[in-house]
Amino acid sequence: MRKKILFASLFLVTIATVTFYSHSRKNDLSNLMLENIEALASRESGSMTYCFGSGSVDCPVTHVKVEIVRYGS
Amino acid sequence: MKTLINILLLLLLLAACTTVTHEDKLSYTDFPETKELSASTQSLDTALVRYPFRIRVQGDKAIVMDLHGTDYYFHLFHYPDFCYQSSFGKLGDSPEEMLSAENIRWSGQSLWALDANKSELNRYGFNLSSDSLLRQEAVNLDKDILRALDFVMYDDSTFIIPDYSGDNRLCWVNRQGKLLRKLGEIPSTNEDALKNSRPALAQAWRSFIDYNPRNGVLAAVTQLGEVLEVYNLKDSTYVVCCGPNGEPKFQVSGGYGIPTGIMGFSDVQVTDNAIYAVFQGRSFKEIAQNAQQGIQLDGGKYIYVFSLKGEPLQKYILDNYVYGISVDEQKGVILATDVNKDEPIVEYKFN
Numbered sequence: 001m002r003k004k005i006l007f008a009s010l011f012l013v014t015i016a017t018v019t020f021y022s023h024s025r026k027n028d029l030s031n032l033m034l035e036n037i038e039a040l041a042s043r044e045s046g047s048m049t050y051c052f053g054s055g056s057v058d059c060p061v062t063h064v065k066v067e068i069v070r071y072g073s
Numbered sequence: 074m075k076t077l078i079n080i081l082l083l084l085l086l087l088a089a090c091t092t093v094t095h096e097d098k099l100s101y102t103d104f105p106e107t108k109e110l111s112a113s114t115q116s117l118d119t120a121l122v123r124y125p126f127r128i129r130v131q132g133d134k135a136i137v138m139d140l141h142g143t144d145y146y147f148h149l150f151h152y153p154d155f156c157y158q159s160s161f162g163k164l165g166d167s168p169e170e171m172l173s174a175e176n177i178r179w180s181g182q183s184l185w186a187l188d189a190n191k192s193e194l195n196r197y198g199f200n201l202s203s204d205s206l207l208r209q210e211a212v213n214l215d216k217d218i219l220r221a222l223d224f225v226m227y228d229d230s231t232f233i234i235p236d237y238s239g240d241n242r243l244c245w246v247n248r249q250g251k252l253l254r255k256l257g258e259i260p261s262t263n264e265d266a267l268k269n270s271r272p273a274l275a276q277a278w279r280s281f282i283d284y285n286p287r288n289g290v291l292a293a294v295t296q297l298g299e300v301l302e303v304y305n306l307k308d309s310t311y312v313v314c315c316g317p318n319g320e321p322k323f324q325v326s327g328g329y330g331i332p333t334g335i336m337g338f339s340d341v342q343v344t345d346n347a348i349y350a351v352f353q354g355r356s357f358k359e360i361a362q363n364a365q366q367g368i369q370l371d372g373g374k375y376i377y378v379f380s381l382k383g384e385p386l387q388k389y390i391l392d393n394y395v396y397g398i399s400v401d402e403q404k405g406v407i408l409a410t411d412v413n414k415d416e417p418i419v420e421y422k423f424n
Contacts, residue, residue, distance in 0.1 A: 053364060055371060056296070065141065068361055
């Protein structure tokens with residue numbers, strides 16, 4: 001029984017690893033965007049300013065160069 | 074009588090303090106000539122560059138600026154073979170290191186580099202063997218200069234920096250980093266923003282600049298929208314040239330200028346005969362959709378050529394998306410940086 005559980009666990013880990021690597025390249029940019037997400041409450045209203053990705057637009061909040069600057073609640 | 078003389082003197086004084094500038098407004102919908110250009114890739118013997126934003130060539134030296142450098146912002150290559158020589162402008166918090174890099178400019182045998190996050194201009198000079206550059210001088214910029222995002226050398230002792238306050242367009246700064254004077258106004262038709270949101274307007278009108286001291290022409294192109302401004306600093310004339318995408322579009326949120334229109338120009342160079350500017354023209358909506366789909370197409374596929382008076386002359390359609398350019402009119406060559414590919418330097422022949 002123990003051997004079966006061990007085998008099943010190894011199988012699941014292998015599948016997860018293969019799936020992760022096959023998608024990681026495709027999701028590079030999305031991951032980068034999530035990593036680089038920055039947010040700060042605005043000074044005058046309840047909306048937030050968000051800066052995404054890696055680009056050349058000067059984020060007014062973080063002063064980092066990003067791809068997209070957006071606002072929202 | 075005395076009052077009249079005083080008024081006349083006051084008027085004379087005011088006239089003396091004001092730079093007389095002849096202003097002209099142009100608009101264009103297309104270019105008289107269009108030409109497709111094909112790139113030849115310059116292979117580098119190293120893979121150092123992550124986001125090659127600017128390229129500067131002088132003699133047998135080429136420097137590539139990496140906007141998102143991991144260890145160093147600048148990389149020195151031998152030109153034209155692009156043999157790697159050294160890297161400099163180390164990232165870090167220490168006084169000798171840099172927090173950010175916005176642009177680089179040759180000045181004789183020296184190179185100036187702007188660090189916006191430190192509000193500092195650094196001068197680098199070659200070592201004895203001319204294969205690396207060492208920091209020789211740092212100029213701390215005046216607190217009145219809000220967020221310097223680009224610069225040019227006006228002469229040996231003066232820099233010009235775009236104004237980020239929204240009150241003016243350009244700042245004259247001396248070698249000690251002190252603000253000397255300001256010039257121009259944002260040529261926006263957005264009356265509400267001009268009246269109530271100048272800092273946000275200035276953010277949206279963030280422009281890349283270049284200056285050619287031989288003809289006295291300074292060109293500014295907007296990163297958002299499609300506006301070229303030409304200041305002739307020799308004859309004090311000024312031209313605004315607006316393309317089909319118009320002026321930068323933005324929304325004010327929390328005091329910030331949030332881009333809502335298109336990515337416009339990404340670099341500009343004033344040569345002896347013309348103004349060359351890289352144009353993107355993609356909407357932020359499209360950029361966001363591409364990012365969601367994992368499509369990375371950053372940079373512009375067009376180089377627009379204008380006369381020194383801002384008249385549209387030629388449109389080059391490129392086979393790559395490029396960011397920074399280095400134009401050599403005599404050789405008929407444009408070197409450009411491509412942030413999307415592993416081989417970051419491409420060359421276009423346009424003659």
